Amino acid sequence: MKRLLSSILLLSSVVAAASPTPDFTFKELGLVPMLHEGRIKPLDTFARIHLLAFYGRSKLPDQSAMQWLAELLFDESRAYDRRVFNVSDYAVVEALGLERTEGHKYSFYELTQGFQSQAETFSQLLNKKEEERTSVQNHMVEVYEKYLRYLEISRSFSVFLPQFEVSSPKLALALTVQPGERLSFRDLMKRKQFEEGIRRLVTSKGAGLTDDEKRELAELSIRYDRAQRDVQTEIFRIIPPQWQHASDLWLAPTALMGSGLGSPESTQYLNLWKGLYEAYHSGDGRKWNETSARILVESQQHAAKVISPWKIRLENAYNRFDFFTYSLALYIASFLALAFSWMIWPQALARWSFGLLAAGGVFHLAGMVMRVVIMGRPPVATLYESIIFVGLTAVVFGLVLERMRRNGLGTLIGAVSGAILQFMGTRYETSGDTMGMLVAVLNTNFWLATHVVTITIGYGSCFVGGVLGHVYLLSRIFKPKDQAKADEVSRNIVGVSLVSLFFTMFGTILGGIWADQSWGRFWGWDPKENGALWIVLWLLFLLHARLCGIVGKIGMAVGMVLTNVIVALAWFGVNLLNVGLHSYGFTSNIATNLALFCGAEILFSIVTYAMAKQKEQLLDKDESLRKGIVQT
């Protein structure tokens, strides 16, 4: 590890680059296909998910994701100096011995110094298992892994770039190169004498060399070592499957060289990339744009067999339009319009809020449909997707309810649940590619389309019921005399709870049938299965308790509020147990948020239940008094 770190400080390119001028365009390059995490995606997506992972957002204040990626690939020294790493945990900052910065951002160089000063600690940490480390230690390792990823991306083309230059004539002679000649690692590999020369000189401890020459030798040797390791860099898989080999494996430029799988076409393709590097360095916008256009054409031709260009374009559009953020904004606007409608211009604003909600729903749906088309599978297979889908379900419920009743309740439900869930979704995007590939057992469109969709609709419907429960309780407390309106909400609660029962129960049974089809048992008491069962049993309990009078209208409303808690536990909570087949998508900060949410809902239930009951008693007393007066 120490060696790795000390070599990094020397990595910056020998040639200072010109900065790209405004006439550089990155659109074409963003459309170039590549293979990453098992999926063919445009370079733009690759850039965005990495920037999201490093920085927390998909663009920098002064750079787009593609601009950043180009800089990282072609101009390391600038990229290493840019504050791109978001380290928000102060404990990690302290552990690395770094200064606290505004915005929690650190550059690659700063982190290098941090890791270097704590090399001992890190080598110990890396030897431990994840469960044995504390959460701060896990964050530290996370930062380190991102750091290595950053390094790996930055070295993608290193073997092709002219990074070796020997200035001392004496050294040059010993290494059989021209002084001042700029050479790439690929060039040097063809000259066996260079490597042998370095080995020989290093073993003899630079006998007969001046101090300056020794320093240059040390630097060359470290560079050479590093470049040798760069051959293993394989994250940047831009070379489409080689036609003579029937495989679906794309190769990274460096790996192509190592594997000897190159072909005239791939060499030509790589030369284009080299041209791109030169254009970047010389600041030649015209050449850059021409070359990236040619790269796009060539790459699409080569990749035509494995992916059609329109899918890549579609994904690019999906990235650029950012439908889910728009829908989030629209939901919030809808909620605000609705809130104001309670104070001024009730009718006009209510109509506006409905329109905004519907518009948000359209964006939401459009994003969802695009994802389905791009991935060629049903909409829900990961935790992230379930959040987005439940949000959409709740919005659709809200819209339907609003169309039927026109009293603002539906809009409220849709806007609140849509906004909350879309916001949660944006928090999840930073964890990587949201369109990742699925493990073998999930690789079945039929069951994803039936079981998963049904159960998530059930979650959405439960969420709607929960919001209704809140509305009912609050209206009983603040408008205790408006019995008619409250009763209406109460009837809706029963209706929604039936719909929820319908979807969660069939979702659960379908899950069982999937399990029966796939691994031979209908039910295995796996935590996620049990979680789904909690919801079903809870709803059965509520509906039957209402039937035999164990709970009244207030109790039923409280029950629906608590349904939110149970859904949250079944949905996210069981993943925290880390056992069983379904424990996907675990992130440690879920635990805190989940506890906060459940605590708040339970507290809300207790307080509003007590208050609503008290108001009810007062009302009953009034009623009986009035009756008494009438009788006397």
Place this chain on the structure above:
Amino acid sequence: MIPLPEKAKKYVLFLAKTEIFTFAVFWLMCLTVAGTLAQRSMGLFRAQELFFSSFIYWVGYIPLPGGYTTMGVIFIGLLIKLLFDSTLKNGKLGIWITHVGALLLLLGGFLTAAFSQEGAMVIPPNQTVNFVNDYHKLELAVTDTSPADHDQVTAFGAGWLKPGSVMKAPVLPFEIEVVRYFKNVRFDRRNGMIAAAPDLRGFAANFELRGAPEAKEAEQNQAGALLRIRGAGAGKDGTYALFEEMPVRQTLEANGKTYALDLRRARTILPFKLHLIQFEKKMHPGTGMAKSYKSVVTLQDGGISQRALIQMNEPLRHRGYTFYQSSFIEHPAGDTTVLAVVKNAGRTFPYISSIIMCIGLLVHLMIQAPKLIRNRQGE
């Protein structure tokens, strides 16, 4: 509707009261929560035994109803309600249909719990296997390897595996007594300083078995036993040590025949055989993430041998048995496939009952929907 004698009516219908169901279903939820949380500390199998597949669950000295009891109460209540109670049927057709479906679902669950068999079939490449290993139960198998064309196996089931039990069989020239039995075992090389007892044979002569704490997941345990053999003749009688998946098979000779001793997962012999042609796993390109697993096998039954494919979400069904791709064991010479094998009498019930319940709830929603979500203008 079946009419009931007036006297019995009160008591019988009590069981079908909605209140009883309400509390039972609430209790079942508590059990599910407890059983899920407990999995973290005690593993799935034991949590399931304790909370779900149990009649009574003890908290200290307080007996609480377990999963079987609770579901039994629900089942009986539901059955009585459907048979004898008229209140459910009047004008509530959808609800009635749904409850019939729920009853069938519970019945299916009962049949599965009572009669289903499951286990694993492990087939190394190019080999043929006709038995299924139980997931949990063990057996002690004594194999007479002397016949040229087959092995003569005498197996003693899990019930025998306790200290003091003596196993005898007419075909065996010796008897076997269980001296000690360990659910989970570890072994240490015997210390040279202490002379081993003279009657220790085979592995036991050099190693000592000791009990180890039980693993969290029951499948991770490696059971072991110390056995005393009598009647095999001098030099053969003595104490033998056995444990699961022993690298060296323990054998003894008696009456001129060689017998092998194995402590192994209980085997169920199938009336047909499976031969593994090839196990294949595919990765998503450029990642270590599995995309699919599949086993190409030949099914040999009644003189006919036919090719079949078993892969994720596509099991092989034959004579009431279903074979699922469950796992694999990697080996440079070819991977071994592990298939989950299930025979389940209640298998069709969830399918039927979900369709019935679906119809029932849809009927009910159609009847109720207009009442519940009334158009504002209509009020």
